[in-house]
Amino acid sequence: MRHLSALCFTFLGKVGVFVNETTARVNEIIELTGIDIVQLHGKEPSQYCQKLERKVIKAFKIASNFNLEQIRAYEVDAYLLDTCGKGIYGGTGESFDWEIAKRAKRYGRIILGGLNPGNIKAAVGQVSPYAVDIGSGVEIRPGKKER
Template identity: 45%
Template sequence: MKVKICGLQNIESAQCAVSSGADAIGFVFAESKRRITTTKAKQIISKLPTNVKKVGVFVNPSKEEIERIVSETGIDTVQLHGDESPEFCQSLSFPIIKAFSIETAEDLKHIDAYSCDYILLDGPKGKYYGGNGTTFDWSILSEFDAKGKKVILAGGLNLKNVAAAMKTNVYMLDVSSGVESDGQKDTAKIIRFLNLVKNTQTMEEIK
């Protein structure tokens, strides 16, 4: 199972995540306590290997804003975490992750209208559109048909529930606050989270 470490703000945390097996790194350009400048994101991205996805997180941006930040930073995937329409998503020429806030199974029905490369299922909205550190009832995913879209699970993931999250058999796990201490990325937690996901898979493959 793939892992995205989101809300990175410094090169040390990013390099730790990559060296420990992260498949994607997320940079938040929307209003958030984890917001990063384009200059800082560019500096970090320039030092990351090409095989790791660099995801830019936006909330209700203009097309021009996305294109400018992608051009300036080297972001290769765009995550839309607001009220963006299916038409807006289709107008962009980048791989798109469309995020949805999920509370009940009814919320999953809105996904059919989107033809994005990836969909991200996040917990209920709080102060921000995403990054609120709350889970939803993952059992509703047992009957969910993503119709070929790659599903990313986010919202409230941490060291205690990662094993349960892996049982949902989604494409990728997206963690942010669950690998932080006192509001900052904790390299020990990043390493532990990635080890739990990656080493469990390795042991299962050996069996």
């Protein structure tokens, strides 16, 4: 049993996903729901993250011209790297250049997004991320999981 518990991530718990919400509202929702982790997908500045009362995962939309220095400003518990989609905040299920994720590991824990059943093994093998996010990568349509 001890061996199994050692394999568990420190990010187990209820995750609340927010996009451009006020810190007051996020903290209110934390109080009401007991959320353990806050995942931010909007244009929240680095100072915003320090005002939250839980662990924070900050998502970054990765495009070919992504500047890794953007990550440096954020002192959060993990960085979620996801594919940049026009007009949406994450959840594309599309992959991006994993070399960017490999270089981003120098800033801390990387959670790799843009994964699906067809690419997850290769992605984990190449990047060795802290964790993976496969949410939309296993949907047959938005909000409907197939696997």
